[in-house]
Amino acid sequence: MSIMARWSEERVIGAAPDESSIAAARKLARPGPWSDTGSNDVLVWGKCQGSGKTPYQVSVDLATPAYRCSCPSRKFPCKHALALLLLWARGEAADVGAETADFAQEWADQRGDRAAARERRQSEQQTDPVAQAKRLADRLTLMDAGISDFTRWLTDLVRTGLAAARNQPYGWWDGVAARLVDAQLPGLAEQVRAMGSDVHARADWADHLLFHAGRWWALTKAWGRRDDLTPNEFADLRVAVGWAMASADVQGTEVLPGPWLVLGAHRSDDGRLQQQRTWIRGPDGTVAVVLDFAAQGEALTTPQLAGAELDVTVARYPGSAPQRAMFTSPVTPRGLVHSLGEGCSIAQALELESAAVALSPWRERHPVLFGGVRVSPGDHGWIRDGSGDALPIVDAPLDSLLALTGGHPVDLFGELEDGRVRPLSVVVGEAVVTP
Amino acid sequence: MTWLAELRTSALLGTGRHAPPSPPVDLGFRPPDGLSREESLLDQAALADVITRAARRSSRLDTADLPDPSPPDDAPEASGEAARLLDLLLTQPPVSLELRAQLVTDWLQLAETSRRRVPHRLVAALLALADTKPGVAEHLHPAIGTRGLWLQVLTRPKDSVLSSSANVTEWAELGSADAAVELEGLRRSDPAAARNLLGKQWDDLSARERAALLGTFAVNIQTDDEDLLERALDDKAKSVREVAASLLDRLPASARAARMAARLRPLLRIKGVLRKQFEIDVPPEPDAAALRDGIAPNPRSGEPDRLGRLDTIIRGAPLDVWTTVAGRGPAATLALLDGETRVVNAILATAALRADLDWVRALFDVRKDVRLLNCLPDGERELSLVRHIRGGGVNPFALVPLLRDMPRPWGPALAEEILTLITAKNGGQLATMLAAFLPMALPLDSADRCRRLLERSDDDAPRRRVLRDVVQYQSFRQSLTEAFR
Structure with missing residues (x-):
């Protein structure tokens, strides 16, 4: 087992579920209330004297990371775990050497047992081909039924007209989405649910709904002919309908060595689910995206710093490029780069998008590294390149981008989505920074 | 189609x-x-x-509306610990929001002193904070640097033009509210220039504008303003005449003050043998000259407000009319006014307005009024308050307005007294009332005492919170000072 690098304070802050937790943790991050602290390669532990008689027992598994504390807090990780990590990050407590505390060891053992049991269960499932085939057939029947139901809904939608659909209450859209979830098509359900609010939120709602109805229609057609699709095309379709691929299936595939450069990352939270997208680029120029999810109130994995080079190996999910990827080894930051490399013009970026749509019509988001673009104000902001082309910015702190770039030409990495750019990192003064 | x-x-x-x-x-x-x-x-x-x-195409925007890029910054960026602390304050403040605003202001001032600027990545968050906290907005420059100014002009064009060198033609074109703000600014930096500016425009202004703009002369009022004010006494608008009269109240050496003295003197007499007392007559019907000086005319119906006329005369006349008639100093003169509450109130207002220290001191002995305290020089001001508190029998809540305006940080004696009051049995409520400014007001040395007080068991949660705020503020402030060293 490799030795986990000591976390930086920023990384600890990144693990906090909200600001108030980190504020509370800061107050606890002094040696006073702590006793029996220690750490080894994978664990950090300690006892924290709270208001009660018995001190809280805190353990952190650095590899996953996973947290445990005997306090009743529903925050996760709680302030005690964060405070302990802060102390450890600063080197003020929990130094290596002490013998692992009983409670920490016990927890680690339990976790180990559970993980082993889970693996056993999974391998048993996999080793029973008959049961496995039946599960797959059941699922496909359910999905087929869901798709034909959705097909009928689409024809009804265009028969009665989009204007009539816009007058429907949100519950109408939500009902359709719920049926799709029941049919194990959560990806489609998510899009329909979003449309329920988009038809009121967007000025261009009519085109938005028309084009999406067309896209959904094409998707139902593709589903019916899924046996004719190439493996990559089918994988893209699976992502679009929300049929997740088990990470165990990916782990067995080809592993690409590092170092991987973090181009930028984005976190979103739709109230039900938090998502984190981390765009990375390998030594051969392969771009991939690592997705992390967490339920409300749970902690997402610590974000990777844009511009960091990571010593890590990566396996890719099937699908067309840029593929989804997962880290298959512990992540060790190597250092920060001074540049993200050569960027493209806005016209080139749009050509790339056009090619990507031709390859996979379901994908809505394309990573782009722009070279020498200027950020300028107006609406939500614009980026412009030397040839006078411009693209609107979406969903980014414009003032912060302006302050960082000063209106000078910079290299900018972002996601091209629906003809708009979501900037995720910019290169300023020999450093990659996040707006 | x-x-x-x-x-x-x-x-x-x-x-x-x-x-x-x-x-x-x-x-x-x-x-x-x-x-x-x-x-x-x-x-x-x-x-x-x-x-x-x-087939998506990019938009083509007119390059003419592309703003010029920011010129380079000349001051070096605050780095290391100083930058980290500002980042912390802006993104994850470990203190209450009020303390945060104060600490950011402290940071900006320390940066200015050590000629450092805000790192570019923090400029946007800082401007956003300044949008809601005027205290922070006031101290943005120069620490926010060239980039910060550039962004401010670009995104908040209204806030950034605060030039005090108003030019006559431009100023004349401003709306009346903006014009008053500009003129007040100029009045602060160059009273004579403000006077000339207003004098030149005087005849072209509406009555309302004349009154509002003349009102700004309360800042840095001086003898040279008298000509313009005398001219305004003849104004056809009552509102302008009233502003002029109230401003002339502040100039005891003016011609109007002499005229008021001539009206006051005949009204005052000393009577009594054993227990001497002032006897004060009400003023007679005003003549034309008195009306011009702002004494109220007879109302259309009912009795005239004769006491109100007396107040006007007292406020306009030099205070030494009283000492001359009494033949003794201010304190002894006040003793002869025992029971004349209304007259003493008028004298108090006059003394405070003119910051007449002899009178202010004498009056503060009998009246603990915040207006008087604010007139005293800093050191003396604090001493007077400490003496007042030590005198005992003080209503702690009456102290709050007095303390709020006290120059900060307080001296050790005042800090000591207030902490004693707060930690007394029923001091929790006082602590809560002082919470907004106590952390900033206490000197660095008292943080230790607060820390000790905090460690003491205390069930009064609000009081603990205030003391904790003090300790937090002081220790953060200490870190800031060290970070800029």
């Missing part, structure tokens, strides 16, 4: 009412036979979706 527009219409109305267009032949799109209307529309929608996305 283009194919896309027809498709849109059909989709909006529904294929039940409007047939879909035929697919565009020139795109080489050949639909299968026997499609229903709905299938045909959905097929074409899928086509339109892919075409739109694959």
Whole structure:
């Protein structure tokens, strides 16, 4: 087992579920209330004297990371775990050497047992081909039924007209989405649910709904002919309908060595689910995206710093490029780069998008590294390149981008989505920074 | 109508009412036979979706409205610990929001002293904070640097033009509210220039503007203003005359003050043998000159307010009329006014307005009024308050306004007294009332005492909170000072 690098304070802050937790943790991050602290390669532990008689027992598994504390807090990780990590990050407590505390060891053992049991269960499932085939057939029947139901809904939608659909209450859209979830098509359900609010939120709602109805229609057609699709095309379709691929299936595939450069990352939270997208680029120029999810109130994995080079190996999910990827080894930051490399013009970026749509019509988001673009104000902001082309910015702190770039030409990495750019990192003064 | 527009219409109305267009032949799109209307529309929608996305073009914006890039910064960026602390304050403040604003202001001032500037990545968050906290906005420059100024001009053009060197033609074109702000600024930096500026425009202004703009002369009022004020006493608008009279009240050496003295003197007499007392007559009916000086005329119906006229005369006359008639100093003179509450109030207001220290001191002995305290020089001001508190029998809540305006940080004696009051049995409520400024007001040395007080067991949660704020503020402030060393 490799030795986990000591976390930086920023990384600890990144693990906090909200600001108030980190504020509370800061107050606890002094040696006073702590006793029996220690750490080894994978664990950090300690006892924290709270208001009660018995001190809280805190353990952190650095590899996953996973947290445990005997306090009743529903925050996760709680302030005690964060405070302990802060102390450890600063080197003020929990130094290596002490013998692992009983409670920490016990927890680690339990976790180990559970993980082993889970693996056993999974391998048993996999080793029973008959049961496995039946599960797959059941699922496909359910999905087929869901798709034909959705097909009928689409024809009804265009028969009665989009204007009539816009007058429907949100519950109408939500009902359709719920049926799709029941049919194990959560990806489609998510899009329909979003449309329920988009038809009121967007000025261009009519085109938005028309084009999406067309896209959904094409998707139902593709589903019916899924046996004719190439493996990559089918994988893209699976992502679009929300049929997740088990990470165990990916782990067995080809592993690409590092170092991987973090181009930028984005976190979103739709109230039900938090998502984190981390765009990375390998030594051969392969771009991939690592997705992390967490339920409300749970902690997402610590974000990777844009511009960091990571010593890590990566396996890719099937699908067309840029593929989804997962880290298959512990992540060790190597250092920060001074540049993200050569960027493209806005016209080139749009050509790339056009090619990507031709390859996979379901994908809505394309990573782009722009070279020498200027950020300028107006609406939500614009980026412009030397040839006078411009693209609107979406969903980014414009003032912060302006302050960082000063209106000078910079290299900018972002996601091209629906003809708009979501900037995720910019290169300023020999450093990659996040707006 | 283009194919896309027809498709849109059909989709909006529904294929039940409007047939879909035929697919565009020139795109080489050949639909299968026997499609229903709905299938045909959905097929074409899928086509339109892919075409739109694959054929997206960039917008062409006029380069003329592209702002000039920011000029380079000349001051070095605050780095290391100083930058980290500002980042912490802006993004994850470990203190209450009020303390945060104060600490950010402290940071900006320390940066200014050590000629450092805000790192570019923090400029936007800082401007956003300044939008809601005027205290922070006031101290943005110069620490915010060239980049910060550039961004402010770009995104908040209104806030950033605060030039005190108002130029006559431009100033004359401002709206009256803006003009008053500008003039007040100028008045602060260059009173004579403000006077000349207003004097030149005087005849072109409306009565309301004349009154509002003349009002700004309360800042840095001086003898040279008298000519303009005398002229304003003859103004045809009552509001302007009133402003002029109230401003002349502040100039005891003016001609109007001499005229008021001549009206006051005959009204005052000392009587009594054992227990001497002032006897004060009410003023006679005002003549034309008295009316011009701002003494109220007879109302259309009912009795005239004679005591109000007396107040006007007292406020306008020099205070030494009283000492001359009494033949003794201010304190002894006040003793002769025992029971004359209204007259003492008028004298108090006059003394405070003119910051007449002899009178202020004498009056503060009998009246603990915040206006008086604010007139005293800093050191003496604090001493007077400490003496007052030590005198005992003080209503702690009456102290709050007095303490709020006290120069900060307080001296050790005052800090000591207030902490004693707060930690007394019922001091929790006082602590809460002082919470907004106590952390900033206590000197660095008292943090230790607060820390000790905090460690003491105390069930009064609000009091603990205030003390904790003090300790937090002081220790953060200490870190800031060290970070800039």
